[in-house]
Amino acid sequence: MSTESLFKALADPNRRKILRLLKKTSLSAGEIADHFTITRASMSHHFNVLKSADLIRSNRHGQNIVYSLNVSVFEDLAAIMFDLFKPSLKGENSNED
């Protein structure tokens, strides 16, 4: 279910924009929301999807919830991509679904 949730999370332009914003620095939910026109409820939904895919982490700081990018997923994604595209060797089999 992890590869599944990862690609589904990445398959939405708003969520990719969130990730790009978090590349520079961690940001609170409100700071992120300021870059979008959809409601904060909808933003929360996207935060949840990204968290479920382990693409972001959250920490409360007082009234704010601060989100940060989990860069370690980058490695996972790379591995998945190799699994999908790399010419396979004799007897090699995939773990992924």
Place this chain on the structure above:
Amino acid sequence: MSTESLFKALADPNRRKILRLLKKTSLSAGEIADHFTITRASMSHHFNVLKSADLIRSNRHGQNIVYSLNVSVFEDLAAIMFDLFKPSLKGENSNED
């Protein structure tokens, strides 16, 4: 729309399995379908999604339609991933959506 269709195409386990099958060698629609339990109509739908994302190519050989992996998308995907995760430099901006 291209990044969009790419991730959406990859967000389905049946479609990822199709790509993995095509890593080794090109295969006809029927040969691919033999590895699945869903109907051939459903398989055709998945082929269409993968073709729209430019992940596979198709060529008719007599009665068969032979599908092959388009490995050049691997590079596109790598670029998109860097855009999403790589720490950005001063004044740098993304082209993606």
Place this chain on the structure above:
DNA sequence: TAGATAGTTTGATAAATATCTAATTATCTA
């Protein structure tokens, strides 16, 4: 402690998607 502020959760709805069966198209061969 009573607002005010930041954010999430709930419930509803419209749009997208995966699947199926049935019908259609393209090609081969007897």
Place this chain on the structure above:
DNA sequence: TAGATAATTAGATATTTATCAAACTATCTA
């Protein structure tokens, strides 16, 4: 050319998803 085979397209349905408004939770501060 008629039937058989390979595959796709069309139409229908159930599930998932993105979004919103409203209600709720957590924290701060006067």
